[in-house]
Amino acid sequence: MQERTYIKEVPAHFGEKVKVQGLVRTIRDQKKMLFLVIEDITGAVQVAVHKPSAPEVAAELEHITVGSAVTIIGSAVHNTSVKLGEMEVQPDSVKVECLAQAPLPVDENSGPEARLDWHYLWLRHGKTQLIYKAQTVLEQAMREFWIDNGFIELHSPKIVPEASEGGAELFKIDYFEGNAYLAQSPQFYKQMAMSAGFDKVFEIGPAFRADPSSTRRHASEFTSLDMEISWIDSHEDVMYWEEKLLAHAIGKLKDAYGKEIKEQYGVDIVVPTVPFPRVTLKEAREMLAEIGHVIGHKADLDPEGERLLCKLIKDKHGHDFVFVTDYPAAVRAFYHMRYDDNKTTKSFDLLWKGQEVTTGAQREHRYEILKAQAVEKGVPLEGLHGYLDFFKYGAPPHGGCGIGLARTLVNLFELEKIADVTFAFRNRYRITP
Amino acid sequence: MQERTYIKEVPAHFGEKVKVQGLVRTIRDQKKMLFLVIEDITGAVQVAVHKPSAPEVAAELEHITVGSAVTIIGSAVHNTSVKLGEMEVQPDSVKVECLAQAPLPVDENSGPEARLDWHYLWLRHGKTQLIYKAQTVLEQAMREFWIDNGFIELHSPKIVPEASEGGAELFKIDYFEGNAYLAQSPQFYKQMAMSAGFDKVFEIGPAFRADPSSTRRHASEFTSLDMEISWIDSHEDVMYWEEKLLAHAIGKLKDAYGKEIKEQYGVDIVVPTVPFPRVTLKEAREMLAEIGHVIGHKADLDPEGERLLCKLIKDKHGHDFVFVTDYPAAVRAFYHMRYDDNKTTKSFDLLWKGQEVTTGAQREHRYEILKAQAVEKGVPLEGLHGYLDFFKYGAPPHGGCGIGLARTLVNLFELEKIADVTFAFRNRYRITP
Numbered sequence: 077m078q079e080r081t082y083i084k085e086v087p088a089h090f091g092e093k094v095k096v097q098g099l100v101r102t103i104r105d106q107k108k109m110l111f112l113v114i115e116d117i118t119g120a121v122q123v124a125v126h127k128p129s130a131p132e133v134a135a136e137l138e139h140i141t142v143g144s145a146v147t148i149i150g151s152a153v154h155n156t157s158v159k160l161g162e163m164e165v166q167p168d169s170v171k172v173e174c175l176a177q178a179p180l181p182v183d184e185n186s187g188p189e190a191r192l193d194w195h196y197l198w199l200r201h202g203k204t205q206l207i208y209k210a211q212t213v214l215e216q217a218m219r220e221f222w223i224d225n226g227f228i229e230l231h232s233p234k235i236v237p238e239a240s241e242g243g244a245e246l247f248k249i250d251y252f253e254g255n256a257y258l259a260q261s262p263q264f265y266k267q268m269a270m271s272a273g274f275d276k277v278f279e280i281g282p283a284f285r286a287d288p289s290s291t292r293r294h295a296s297e298f299t300s301l302d303m304e305i306s307w308i309d310s311h312e313d314v315m316y317w318e319e320k321l322l323a324h325a326i327g328k329l330k331d332a333y334g335k336e337i338k339e340q341y342g343v344d345i346v347v348p349t350v351p352f353p354r355v356t357l358k359e360a361r362e363m364l365a366e367i368g369h370v371i372g373h374k375a376d377l378d379p380e381g382e383r384l385l386c387k388l389i390k391d392k393h394g395h396d397f398v399f400v401t402d403y404p405a406a407v408r409a410f411y412h413m414r415y416d417d418n419k420t421t422k423s424f425d426l427l428w429k430g431q432e433v434t435t436g437a438q439r440e441h442r443y444e445i446l447k448a449q450a451v452e453k454g455v456p457l458e459g460l461h462g463y464l465d466f467f468k469y470g471a472p473p474h475g476g477c478g479i480g481l482a483r484t485l486v487n488l489f490e491l492e493k494i495a496d497v498t499f500a501f502r503n504r505y506r507i508t509p
Numbered sequence: 510m511q512e513r514t515y516i517k518e519v520p521a522h523f524g525e526k527v528k529v530q531g532l533v534r535t536i537r538d539q540k541k542m543l544f545l546v547i548e549d550i551t552g553a554v555q556v557a558v559h560k561p562s563a564p565e566v567a568a569e570l571e572h573i574t575v576g577s578a579v580t581i582i583g584s585a586v587h588n589t590s591v592k593l594g595e596m597e598v599q600p601d602s603v604k605v606e607c608l609a610q611a612p613l614p615v616d617e618n619s620g621p622e623a624r625l626d627w628h629y630l631w632l633r634h635g636k637t638q639l640i641y642k643a644q645t646v647l648e649q650a651m652r653e654f655w656i657d658n659g660f661i662e663l664h665s666p667k668i669v670p671e672a673s674e675g676g677a678e679l680f681k682i683d684y685f686e687g688n689a690y691l692a693q694s695p696q697f698y699k700q701m702a703m704s705a706g707f708d709k710v711f712e713i714g715p716a717f718r719a720d721p722s723s724t725r726r727h728a729s730e731f732t733s734l735d736m737e738i739s740w741i742d743s744h745e746d747v748m749y750w751e752e753k754l755l756a757h758a759i760g761k762l763k764d765a766y767g768k769e770i771k772e773q774y775g776v777d778i779v780v781p782t783v784p785f786p787r788v789t790l791k792e793a794r795e796m797l798a799e800i801g802h803v804i805g806h807k808a809d810l811d812p813e814g815e816r817l818l819c820k821l822i823k824d825k826h827g828h829d830f831v832f833v834t835d836y837p838a839a840v841r842a843f844y845h846m847r848y849d850d851n852k853t854t855k856s857f858d859l860l861w862k863g864q865e866v867t868t869g870a871q872r873e874h875r876y877e878i879l880k881a882q883a884v885e886k887g888v889p890l891e892g893l894h895g896y897l898d899f900f901k902y903g904a905p906p907h908g909g910c911g912i913g914l915a916r917t918l919v920n921l922f923e924l925e926k927i928a929d930v931t932f933a934f935r936n937r938y939r940i941t942p
Contacts, residue, residue: 097739097740097905098706098905099706099905100903115706116706117661117706117707117709141903143902143903144903145903145904145906147740173874173905174874174903174904174906176901176903177902195705196701196702196704197704197705197902199705199706199707201706205705205706208662208663211661212656212661212662213656215662216652216653216656219652220649226550227645228550228644228645229644229648230932231715231732231914231932232932232933233730233932233933233935233940234667234715234717234730235729235730236940237940237941247668247683247684248683249680249683250680250682251680251719251729252719252721252937256940265933268629268933268942269932271630272629272632272633272638273532273549273550273633273638274632274638274641275549275550276550281714282667282714282715284667286685288685296684297666297667299664307530307580441578441606443607443610462941462942465942466629468609468610469576469609469613469614469630470532470533470574470576470577470578470608470609471607472530472531472532472578472606472607473606473607481664499663499702500665500666500698500701502668504685507666507668507670507684508895509701509895509898509899
């Protein structure tokens with residue numbers, strides 16, 4: 077039986093018989109000639125049928141439609157007059173494996189909602205598929221980095237009994253005789269792993285937020301890239317691991333697809349140098365005040381402040397990333413470890429090209445202090461006992477952070493919306509397809 | 510600042526100062542001597558304090574408890590009288606980073622429910638942590654195999670609008686103004702990726718089943734190892750990829766931890782040869798009937814039949830795995846592709862050491878036939894339109910399978926219960942910790 081040839085390999089078989097398999101992208105039907113463009117995951121190729129001399133092939137293709145799945149066996153020909161890679165397949169035989177209904181319900185002129193309604197059709201072309209190829213490389217490079225450095229892979233539960241993190245924005249599940257919730261983040265369970273002595277862990281998995289806002293940066297389900305590290309001295313150690321992780325993964329991405337991303341999206345993948353620039357939130361406020369953007373002395377940066385700070389850092393250091401550190405306890409979660417002043421946390425955000433992509437911190441691992449901080453912040457203890465118990469019987473000092481996969485991809489490809497880089501986007505108004 | 514030395518590296522530093530950090534496993538307090546065993550992710554080491562000559566260290570450790578997190582700086586000594594690796598650390602300074610409450614609520618004598626209630630404490634030792642180290646290697650080896658073979662990594666949605674697969678055993682979510690469900694399996698969305706032209710995909714992620722049965726083999730949340738492949742000729746291609754995947758991953762696991770698994774669990778990791786033995790369900794029934802175990806001519810194998818068949822295969826071929834193929838349409842899902850007889854499906858189960866670990870099939874990718882099969886099986890079309898639409902506008906022939914991670918680990922370690930290999934086990938009666 078003839079082996080399949082992926083389309084990008086066709087030029088290596090000029091003068092030979094090949095079998096190509098893919099979906100029909102375009103059809104040009106002329107009097108004597110029928111031209112198809114067939115696309116597979118590696119590329120597209122023109123198929124040229126001279127109808128008078130190939131009546132069986134022409135008959136099989138008589139009702140062919142765009143989107144149909146076809147198997148073509150024929151001669152691979154080097155044809156310099158073909159724009160598409162100067163290659164052509166002249167079929168001896170064709171099989172229509174699946175005839176598509178016509179016309180397709182989405183095309184280049186469709187609006188954003190139609191593109192999401194028929195997202196799988198929208199994903200059919202090399203340009204959109206490139207995002208998922210890049211995602212594959214990026215995630216695997218992260219895992220390689222983590223595993224090479226002794227991290228253990230975690231699968232934390234997504235069905236949880238109560239509030240993780242803030243407590244708001246949880247989805248409730250009908251769970252047999254009672255209720256359960258969907259995990260907003262793996263954080264509490266990463267911390268459980270620290271108590272279990274796992275030393276360093278990572279997880280790539282889904283997280284869920286019942287966030288009613290419907291913006292280009294929000295989804296109710298998203299993929300979170302998470303790590304947690306024991307025996308750190310401060311949040312500085314977490315930033316050290318995060319910047320090394322990102323530099324490694326972006327480097328691998330550039331090696332694999334930098335050229336294609338430049339061709340298809342016009343974007344240069346820039347491998348960041350380490351260490352990333354760091355400023356305290358206080359310093360950031362001062363830098364912003366100097367250019368006339370004033371932020372209250374207890375407040376976090378606003379989106380415009382994030383954007384402006386990144387611009388200042390880019391101008392000064394030529395760097396796309398900046399860690400903003402030392403947030404006041406007032407604007408951070410109760411579990412962030414504090415300095416001795418009890419007012420400032422050992423925490424950070426990572427900003428990238430104007431937007432926050434990570435929140436991280438050293439966590440408070442001492443049971444009594446953690447409990448006191450929860451009380452002080454008004455977090456009800458009833459829902460918190462399971463979490464607090466993680467630290468009752470000993471836990472190493474630890475910290476960690478999480479990165480949104482979609483936000484990372486949006487920044488790498490310089491796209492607008494996380495829906496553009498999500499295989500099946502979910503928000504308040506969309507749970508299909 | 511002194512760099513941390515992981516405990517397994519202590520012998521490389523005999524005669525030097527080291528900093529070891531870990532949790533206290535045992536305490537032996539004598540008149541003049543205090544002995545601790547400290548454990549980190551790499552091993553355990555004895556710490557010996559001669560109280561009269563180290564009063565500050567003795568004072569810091571005066572109230573030390575099992576489970577407490579400690580940082581020890583001291584001399585690494587080769588001491589042949591110490592059973593535990595013939596090594597000892599004699600501390601110059603000690604810091605108790607987190608004092609554990611005493612006593613721990615779980616120990617070697619605790620029952621299975623207490624072990625699950627305090628699972629993170631139960632996981633604190635090298636023997637249990639080995640499972641998660643093995644899991645890390647196993648999954649990464651699978652991903653390497655997939656990526657080396659051109660598979661794209663998928664993150665399919667866990668929030669879904671309606672019944673995937675069977676339709677039963679779904680968890681319902683309160684989703685803003687309406688309802689949604691938790692995905693039972695990524696299957697339908699893997700198929701969506703085939704329609705999107707992704708060619709070959711894999712996913713490692715959570716799946717959710719509202720299965721009310723509470724057995725050692727059932728969980729309401731589990732990690733599923735999934736792949737889907739386009740342009741297959743039959744289910745045989747899926748089996749080809751699955752057996753190569755498993756042989757590769759188990760080989761990597763044996764390389765990394767075969768020796769430790771043998772030492773700790775007494776189990777030999779056997780790398781399976783490929784191809785795995787294959788029998789049709791009809792042949793399996795005949796083999797079983799010969800030894801007196803009769804199964805109805807339309808029925809699937811029962812658990813005892815699975816166990817006996819694996820024994821027959823083991824005796825005949827010396828192999829731990831067997832693919833059972835060609836199930837009647839009557840016992841398979843509507844979307845399994847059928848042979849021309851319209852009665853037998855291009856499907857398989859994979860049995861391993863007596864238990865089913867995979868169901869796989871070529872899927873029916875032709876819209877009209879798929880719809881007719883759903884109608885014939887009495888599956889209501891109302892909930893199915895979104896799924897059927899995946900195939901309306903063309904889809905390549907494809908098939909795939911899924912493997913339960915916990916079932917795989919249970920078989921590799923020859924343990925009884927999937928709860929024993931799950932970081933945070935979930936069933937009808939348990940959503941904590």
